[in-house]
Amino acid sequence: MHRRQEPPGNDMTYCVGLRLAEGLVLLSDTRTNAGVDNISTFSKMHVVERPGERLACMMTAGNLSVSQMVVNMVQEGFHSETLDGSYSLATTPSMFATAQLVGEAIRKAFAAHGEAMRAQSIPFDVSILLAGQVKGRRMRLFQVYSAGNFIEATEETPFLQIGEHKYGKPILDRAARYDTPLYDAIKLVLVSMDSTLRSNLSVGLPIDLLVYRKDACRVDLRRRIHGDDPYFRQISEQWSSALREAYLAIPRPEWARNGH
Amino acid sequence: MHRRQEPPGNDMTYCVGLRLAEGLVLLSDTRTNAGVDNISTFSKMHVVERPGERLACMMTAGNLSVSQMVVNMVQEGFHSETLDGSYSLATTPSMFATAQLVGEAIRKAFAAHGEAMRAQSIPFDVSILLAGQVKGRRMRLFQVYSAGNFIEATEETPFLQIGEHKYGKPILDRAARYDTPLYDAIKLVLVSMDSTLRSNLSVGLPIDLLVYRKDACRVDLRRRIHGDDPYFRQISEQWSSALREAYLAIPRPEWARNGH
Numbered sequence: 001m002h003r004r005q006e007p008p009g010n011d012m013t014y015c016v017g018l019r020l021a022e023g024l025v026l027l028s029d030t031r032t033n034a035g036v037d038n039i040s041t042f043s044k045m046h047v048v049e050r051p052g053e054r055l056a057c058m059m060t061a062g063n064l065s066v067s068q069m070v071v072n073m074v075q076e077g078f079h080s081e082t083l084d085g086s087y088s089l090a091t092t093p094s095m096f097a098t099a100q101l102v103g104e105a106i107r108k109a110f111a112a113h114g115e116a117m118r119a120q121s122i123p124f125d126v127s128i129l130l131a132g133q134v135k136g137r138r139m140r141l142f143q144v145y146s147a148g149n150f151i152e153a154t155e156e157t158p159f160l161q162i163g164e165h166k167y168g169k170p171i172l173d174r175a176a177r178y179d180t181p182l183y184d185a186i187k188l189v190l191v192s193m194d195s196t197l198r199s200n201l202s203v204g205l206p207i208d209l210l211v212y213r214k215d216a217c218r219v220d221l222r223r224r225i226h227g228d229d230p231y232f233r234q235i236s237e238q239w240s241s242a243l244r245e246a247y248l249a250i251p252r253p254e255w256a257r258n259g260h
Numbered sequence: 261m262h263r264r265q266e267p268p269g270n271d272m273t274y275c276v277g278l279r280l281a282e283g284l285v286l287l288s289d290t291r292t293n294a295g296v297d298n299i300s301t302f303s304k305m306h307v308v309e310r311p312g313e314r315l316a317c318m319m320t321a322g323n324l325s326v327s328q329m330v331v332n333m334v335q336e337g338f339h340s341e342t343l344d345g346s347y348s349l350a351t352t353p354s355m356f357a358t359a360q361l362v363g364e365a366i367r368k369a370f371a372a373h374g375e376a377m378r379a380q381s382i383p384f385d386v387s388i389l390l391a392g393q394v395k396g397r398r399m400r401l402f403q404v405y406s407a408g409n410f411i412e413a414t415e416e417t418p419f420l421q422i423g424e425h426k427y428g429k430p431i432l433d434r435a436a437r438y439d440t441p442l443y444d445a446i447k448l449v450l451v452s453m454d455s456t457l458r459s460n461l462s463v464g465l466p467i468d469l470l471v472y473r474k475d476a477c478r479v480d481l482r483r484r485i486h487g488d489d490p491y492f493r494q495i496s497e498q499w500s501s502a503l504r505e506a507y508l509a510i511p512r513p514e515w516a517r518n519g520h
Binding site for chain 2: 169187198223247253255
């Protein structure tokens with residue numbers, strides 16, 4: 001029941017990242033739409049790992065050609081005017097520098113394709129969650145916008161979302177805290193994703209999960225979760241039961257006690 | 261954290277209706293925006309009651325001038341080509357005819373103002389939830405679109421939403437059933453509204469609640485709930501606690517048991 005017509009692209013994606021005291025929890029769906037009648041499964045989670053040295057993870061939403069171009073640029077590296085040198089995801093000195101590099105890649109993609117896309121009425125639409133840590137530097141989680149500017153998750157609001165973010169936000173608003181234990185947070189992002197999958201059929205399984213423990217500079221857990229995953233099904237069912245029980249447990253208002 | 265720029269108007273409203281076996285539960289916020297820096301409280305819930313004879317309730321979202329024009333037209337009545345006669349909310353022979361009347365009023369409003377609004381780049385944007393019963397006829401809940409066409413709530417999906425609907429949808433998806441008791445459903449719509457208020461600050465208290473018991477053809481309960489309403493605050497707090505407890509109670513996945 002999608003009541004309003006919204007632009008395609010972003011709505012077919014849901015990615016969420018949590019930056020917690022203990023580490024990072026990142027989750028993305030895999031459904032992409034490269035034109036009408038062309039719905040495919042692509043990974044939206046791009047990981048660069050140099051165990052013990054760095055871990056960087058990008059999750060992308062928006063136009064597939066733009067996001068693939070940006071991912072390729074920062075994976076292969078290019079000369080960055082901002083950073084005054086040639087850098088890639090594997091060589092930047094910090095996550096802040098990585099966010100600058102990603103932002104510059106988006107601006108280069110816009111310079112290359114923005115005008116031609118506009119001529120075809122195709123919005124230049126990309127947003128990226130970027131998370132990770134370079135050894136000795138801070139662990140960070142950024143959201144980079146279509147203009148290449150970016151914001152960062154904070155202790156007050158430890159999560160960032162891209163794509164179809166609204167259905168999965170209420171649980172995060174109420175339960176995601178900076179001090180949430182890392183492996184409890186897995187449940188939170190899975191519930192958030194399940195709420196999205198139920199409400200928007202164009203966001204699709206399988207989903208990709210990555211857990212990172214602060215200062216480890218290596219992946220702690222990475223897993224692709226398919227539709228037949230018993231744990232994901234259990235979460236979905238258990239969550240529905242818990243919500244029903246929770247609202248039934250709330251007393252009726254005094255001003256409606258006459259209701260039967 | 262509203263991540264995407266969306267058109268104004270509809271996003272500043274949230275209205276929800278449930279058509280249940282026992283009756284109707286209708287809830288709307290009251291915040292409206294008639295231009296920049298002009299945010300006011302208007303009722304979005306318009307009720308026509310002829311006790312024992314009929315109850316009709318309209319809730320509106322979208323451009324305020326359009327929705328007020330439509331509301332005025334159907335309250336005062338006009339000659340309907342579809343119904344072949346002069347009718348108002350108080351005189352239509354059935355709720356289906358009422359939905360036709362509302363749809364025709366929207367098309368007349370579009371004919372009067374649509375072109376001039378488009379010339380000013382203002383979208384002709386209205387959506388209406390219409391619910392009620394005429395004595396001896398069926399109790400119904402419709403959603404009428406900007407084009408005047410409409411859909412109806414079903415036993416499988418007993419709720420309809422207009423405006424900023426996404427944040428409040430997961431709880432309805434999981435817990436709203438056709439056989440939900442009428443006075444339990446009050447809690448459901450209040451939780452749905454609370455989730456929306458938390459995530460979109462432009463949807464605002466107070467909120468208007470109406471409960472209708474099937475075949476009564478009169479209001480069962482009508483209440484305006486303000487920000488200091490102790491019951492609404494209790495629901496909000498109790499719901500947050502319940503969600504946190506519910507996700508903590510879910511076991512961690514076996515494939516993540518090594519996590520501390």
